[in-house]
Amino acid sequence: MFKGLKPIQYAGREVWPLIEGGKGVSATNHASSGAWAAAGGIGTVSAVNADSYDEDGNVIPQVYEGRTRTDRHQELIDYAIEGAVAQVERAHEIAGGKGAININVLWEMGGAEAVLQGVLERTKGKVAGVTCGAGMPYRLSEIAKQYGVYYLPIVSSGRAFRALWKRAYHKVPELLGAVVYEDPWLAGGHNGLSNAEDPTKPEDPFPRVKQLREMMRKEGISDDIPIVMAGGVWFLRDWNDWIDNDDLGKIAFQYGTRPLLTKESPIPDIWKDELTKIEEGDVLLHKFSPTGFYSSAVKNPFLRSLQGRSERQIPFSTEKAGEHTHQLDVGVKGKNFWVAAGDLLRAREWDGQGFTTALKTPDNTLVFVTPEERAMIRKDQADCMGCLSHCAFSSWKDHDNYSTGRLADPRSFCIQKSLQNIAHGADPHENLMFAGHAAYNFKTDPFYSNGFVPSVKELVDRILTGD
Incomplete structure (x- = not known):
């Protein structure tokens, strides 16, 4: 003892x-x-x-x-x-x-x-x-x-x-x-x-x-x-x-x-x-959780993909102003996306790597993803069953008008889906794997x-x- x-x-x-x-x-x-x-x-x-x-x-x-x-x-x-x-x-x-x-x-x-x-x-x-x-x-x-x-x-x-x-x-x-x-x-x-x-x-x-x-x-x-x-x-x-x-x-x-x-x-x-x-x-303290809280999980391919998604991110405005002097010509439809010159070059590079779709975030930025990622994100958001009181990923809220009033955030993920998957036999590399830092x-x-x-x-x- x-x-x-x-x-x-x-x-x-x-x-x-x-x-x-x-x-x-x-x-x-x-x-x-x-x-x-x-x-x-x-x-x-x-x-x-x-x-x-x-x-x-x-x-x-x-x-x-x-x-x-x-x-x-x-x-x-x-x-x-x-x-x-x-x-x-x-x-x-x-x-x-x-x-x-x-x-x-x-x-x-x-x-x-x-x-x-x-x-x-x-x-x-x-x-x-x-x-x-x-x-x-x-x-x-x-x-x-x-x-x-x-x-x-x-x-x-x-x-x-x-x-x-x-x-x-x-x-x-x-x-x-x-x-x-x-x-x-x-x-x-x-x-x-x-x-x-x-x-x-x-x-x-x-x-x-x-x-x-x-x-x-x-x-x-x-x-x-x-x-x-x-x-x-x-x-x-x-x-x-x-x-x-x-x-x-x-x-x-x-x-x-x-x-x-x-x-x-x-x-x-x-x-x-x-x-x-x-x-x-190997355990990362990160802020990708749809709860808005910091969270600790193993740095596996799933988490690294979320890191990469946020790194492929640029600010934009809907009109030409300040540093936003160039029209974005990849990832989006329409001409009302204005970005800085350097960000335009980065966006074109991501487009050439296969990240051909840009999704808006609540912070007036765009993240670049593959068409497959976009389809998964949109499906997961549509399938939301309200597992959180407030969810940044789907804009769900479990009371009043059932909406946070903010744009759904593609930088996050469906935590319910990922945790159910890993707990029931899915690949731990492709899902959130919680663990303490010890x-x-x-x-x-x-x-x-x-x-x-x-x-x-x-x-x-x-x-x-x-x-």
Whole structure:
């Protein structure tokens, strides 16, 4: 047992202060989360587009029949509720009364409140708590109180937590299960970098977590309410100075990336195999996500194609003005596209390389793509089922008039499609592959030598040694 690590009280029982990160869209399901709980930790079922099953136990494909986006959006909510309920029930059975089961939702996912309420209504007594980030989930505490579960907000700064506490959480202090500090430079998936923070200059998490604890103390929150360190956590020995540290209070640790490579992990073998090839620096913090948030994912051909698309970008105006002195004669139809002389030459070069179609962005720029890319972008935008509360790629919004009012952005992509694809066996090179920045350890950690893939129990036991 790693020196100083002690069980914590959660949901009326003793559990290890080890939490499985709830990776969305079928990357964390009942098998992994139930096994994590059975090993004595807190397993986390992803309630983001989770899989549901037919009577024979086969995954039900999420096919959308609705003719309008609002119709498809309701189908998405129905799929999400059925899937998450199925995952929770199976995870609860696997856990066998050990550990605890949380669910995870993204506040910025489409229909988040409807999904959360629909799942909690049907899983009473089986879900201990709800972790929630990707936005400012002010209503999380109110919903938790309605169903008698803990809430665990995911924040990336003390300032963000204080805003949530002042506005809403102070009314439900008794159900605050923990505060998850997700390092915005190290965590996989969507990251909470603010406009004041430089994505290229990572900050030491210790002072930021210390500040979070100080803010919690000022609000009268007990040191027994854990702060969960998430992002970049691999070896517990790296965090030795955090355990039993009076400046931090009670600390727990969340593992998002490491549980991807276990026997119970539901991701396809082709994805697991790719994890073992990641080198240090292969995970990119980027801003291509249609959520508008920064996001960390493996620099694979899919991500590089998005990088290339944005690099093939020039500003334009609809009349001759300023630097825009030349009419664009490639990629567009009509004569009302004026660009700078140098950009005209670049556009002609891209056209010669096969990027013969220009698409407008909301920022008065044009990106150059192949005709095949254009067809895919337009189809994906037309097929939108409203998986986000606000989507830059399709201009969808899940309330009011169902439109963000901005031009759909071809520099982004359909995140629902890509994550469903990779989770169900499609080529990891051609889809978004989320991973934390410590994923290169799969290749260097001797625990995984000779192609060894542990069970969840073996992984938890290994983590408990400090390694």
